[in-house]
Amino acid sequence: MIKKIVGRKIKVIIVVGARPNFMKAAPLLKAMCAHGKFDVQLLHTGQHYDLLMSDAFFRDLDMPKPDISLGIGSGTQAEQTAKIMLAIEAPFAGSTQERPDLVVVVGDVNSTLAATLTAKKLQIPVAHVEAGLRSFDEAMPEEINRVLTDHISDFLFTTEPAGNENLRHEHISPQKIHYVGNIMIDSLVHHEGKIDKSNILTSLNLLPKRYALLTLHRPSNVDNKETLQKIFSLLEEIGSRIPIIFPIHPRTRKQMGDFGIVFSPKNIHLIDPLGYIDFLKLVKQAAFVMTDSGGLQEETTFLNVPCITLRKNTERPITVELGTNIIVGDDRATLFNEVEKILSGNGKQGTIPQYWDGKVSHRITEILIRAFYE
Numbered sequence: 001m002i003k004k005i006v007g008r009k010i011k012v013i014i015v016v017g018a019r020p021n022f023m024k025a026a027p028l029l030k031a032m033c034a035h036g037k038f039d040v041q042l043l044h045t046g047q048h049y050d051l052l053m054s055d056a057f058f059r060d061l062d063m064p065k066p067d068i069s070l071g072i073g074s075g076t077q078a079e080q081t082a083k084i085m086l087a088i089e090a091p092f093a094g095s096t097q098e099r100p101d102l103v104v105v106v107g108d109v110n111s112t113l114a115a116t117l118t119a120k121k122l123q124i125p126v127a128h129v130e131a132g133l134r135s136f137d138e139a140m141p142e143e144i145n146r147v148l149t150d151h152i153s154d155f156l157f158t159t160e161p162a163g164n165e166n167l168r169h170e171h172i173s174p175q176k177i178h179y180v181g182n183i184m185i186d187s188l189v190h191h192e193g194k195i196d197k198s199n200i201l202t203s204l205n206l207l208p209k210r211y212a213l214l215t216l217h218r219p220s221n222v223d224n225k226e227t228l229q230k231i232f233s234l235l236e237e238i239g240s241r242i243p244i245i246f247p248i249h250p251r252t253r254k255q256m257g258d259f260g261i262v263f264s265p266k267n268i269h270l271i272d273p274l275g276y277i278d279f280l281k282l283v284k285q286a287a288f289v290m291t292d293s294g295g296l297q298e299e300t301t302f303l304n305v306p307c308i309t310l311r312k313n314t315e316r317p318i319t320v321e322l323g324t325n326i327i328v329g330d331d332r333a334t335l336f337n338e339v340e341k342i343l344s345g346n347g348k349q350g351t352i353p354q355y356w357d358g359k360v361s362h363r364i365t366e367i368l369i370r371a372f373y374e
């Protein structure tokens with residue numbers, strides 16, 4: 001039961017921690033600040049902390065500096081989750097500032113789960129944005145984070161119908177579930193003008209639709225030397241057909257160093273991680289994308305760019321059913337078949353799912369206002 005509020009604003013803390021959180025939180029923060037019925041603070045756990053993984057996104061997404069910064073940094077799964085829980089308790093409990101009426105978490109990273117657990121034990125309601133997604137693969141730390149977060153949250157804002165079905169199968173009360181659409185697309189729609197103006201293609205000497213874009217960072221792909229070497233040798237073959245741009249995630253760079261892997265084929269260009277605007281420009285103009293990221297499967301569907309997902313499963317099935325996504329796992333034949341289709345002009349075309357329309361943050365604020373005031 002949500003305690004009703006009379007005669008004052010709803011006090012909200014929005015929690016962000018890692019790179020994929022920023023483009024989901026920014027539109028909601030903006031909508032809440034503009035609304036007048038919310039008194040909102042932004043809390044950054046510091047799970048991602050450096051210029052390229054964090055600061056660049058605050059700049060590109062026009063996000064204000066966080067009101068609260070915890071500076072947690074890296075660690076094992078348990079260390080990171082536990083450190084966030086310890087540090088986040090004081091701001092939530094009201095000992096360092098006013099206790100919130102609601103905590104908003106986004107996505108599936110360790111910060112999402114740590115914030116949810118801490119808030120709920122303090123009896124603060126939690127809204128989970130991007131609820132219900134399931135890869136059904138418990139080897140992914142994100143899957144554990146998703147399931148646990150959803151089971152104790154009070155508002156479950158889903159991005160696609162499969163999310164609603166998953167939650168219903170897990171016996172979550174239908175009153176908590178709200179299909180609002182994909183909030184990441186709000187950021188894309190809002191910043192499309194700036195994305196189109198980015199001159200990253202010129203800086204990297206690239207021509208539109210004449211290169212492929214690659215991202216790779218999932219533990220299942222990069223934490224094992226043989227697996228990573230196998231993927232790299234497949235990519236080297238693809239690189240002989242089309243230039244590949246590879247903005248390299250710090251986890252992947254670290255693993256390559258630890259394994260002593262040197263990877264510098266002629267046609268594959270390893271570059272530092274990019275900010276939001278330049279990266280989305282590279283996505284939009286790519287002939288195709290190869291990735292193991294979650295969000296990129298959705299951004300390519302919205303932008304109608306073929307996406308080859310280098311994983312065995314996806315928690316975002318609508319990107320395969322309606323969108324441009326193809327799951328190839330580590331199967332060489334399927335991968336090469338898809339690349340050939342794309343290069344011969346027969347890449348997968350898709351349609352945009354319902355409610356991926358740039359208005360998701362508006363739907364969420366309206367639902368919250370009804371819940372807290374009516």
Ligand code: UD1
Nearest residue numbers: 018019020047048049050053074109110141142250251254
């Ligand atoms: C995390 C999320 C994952 C998300 C990914 C996007 C979890 C369990 N995983 O994975 O869901 O897709 O972020 O990027 O929450 N590092 C830096 N600079 C930074 C941040 C990290 O160098 O700003 C290094 C760390 O020191 C560590 C590695 O990158 O060696 C991994 O960081 P970590 O936060 O543990 O997880 P990700 O693999 O980034």
